[in-house]
Amino acid sequence: xxxxxxxxxxxxxxxxxxxxxxxxxxxxxxxxxxxxxxxxxxxxxxxxxxxxxxxxxxxxxxxxxxxxxxxxxxxxxxxxxxxxxxxxxxxxxxxxxxxxxxxxxxxxxxxxxxxxxxxxxxxxxxxxxxxxxxxxxxxxxxxxxxxxxxxxxxxxxxxxxxxxxx
Numbered sequence: 769x770x771x772x773x774x775x776x777x778x779x780x781x782x783x784x785x786x787x788x789x790x791x792x793x794x795x796x797x798x799x800x801x802x803x804x805x806x807x808x809x810x811x812x813x814x815x816x817x818x819x820x821x822x823x824x825x826x827x828x829x830x831x832x833x834x835x836x837x838x839x840x841x842x843x844x845x846x847x848x849x850x851x852x853x854x855x856x857x858x859x860x861x862x863x864x865x866x867x868x869x870x871x872x873x874x875x876x877x878x879x880x881x882x883x884x885x886x887x888x889x890x891x892x893x894x895x896x897x898x899x900x901x902x903x904x905x906x907x908x909x910x911x912x913x914x915x916x917x918x919x920x921x922x923x924x925x926x927x928x929x930x931x932x933x934x
Contacts, residue, residue, distance in 0.1 A: 776868075777833045778875055783819040787831055791841045791858050802895045814856075821845040822855075828879050829856070832868055840868035842876050847889050851927075852880035854890040857899070869902055881930050888928045894918030 781788050796810045803810075822829040826846035831838045840859040847853035854876055859868045880888055890908070892899040900918070904910065908926035918924060 775834065776839070776871070779831050779833050781829055781831055783815075783822055783829055787833070787838050788829065788841070790838045790860060791831065791856065794860060795856060795858055803893070817845065817855075824883075826883065827852075828876070828883075830872070830875060830879070832872060832875075834863075839863040840872050842869075842872040844876050844880055844885075844888070850885060851887040851889050852876075852883065852885040852930075854888055857890075857902075870906065873902065873906055877928075877930055881932070886930050886932055888930055889925070891923040891925045894921060894924060900924055 779787065783792075792811070792814055795814055796807055799805075799813070800807055800810045805813075821827050822843045822845055827844055829841070829843040831841040833839065838860065840863065842857035843855045844852040845855060854873070857869055857872055857876075859866075859872075877888060888908075890903065892903065894900075897918075903926045904914075906928075908928045911925040911927060912921050
């Protein structure tokens with residue numbers, strides 16, 4: 769992997785912001801390819817949470833912009849009083865292997881702490897081994913047997929204690 773990218777701008781957006789369209793379009797394509805289902809079915813799944821859950825005061829949707837275009841992003845919403853649930857972590861296919869997802873993850877964690885959360889929770893699918901690797905190498909504790917066949921587990925859950933604010 770190359771050095772951490774520079775020259776990126778973090779922008780907080782709403783789910784309907786035109787800048788977020790590439791994130792949702794690409795996630796719909798990616799999930800449809802990996803799991804099946806029509807584009808409409810996948811889009812409904814991506815939109816099943818109300819937009820306000822990913823907005824202040826309990827959540828955020830952020831993008832990394834490069835030259836004004838979204839190259840990565842992610843979100844969190846309130847899972848419980850102490851816990852932020854991370855969702856929609858994404859990197860544009862043309863920008864993968866640059867450390868962008870790791871940067872999004874770190875920014876989401878930082879903002880979750882600033883919001884008052886001290887834990888994070890997320891799930892990924894067994895058909896996303898790159899996501900599993902990211903979370904395992906970023907300090908997330910698996911809540912499943914890592915030696916089991918992932919396809920027999922279902923969603924792969926992870927948690928992480930976040931540093932408290934100084």
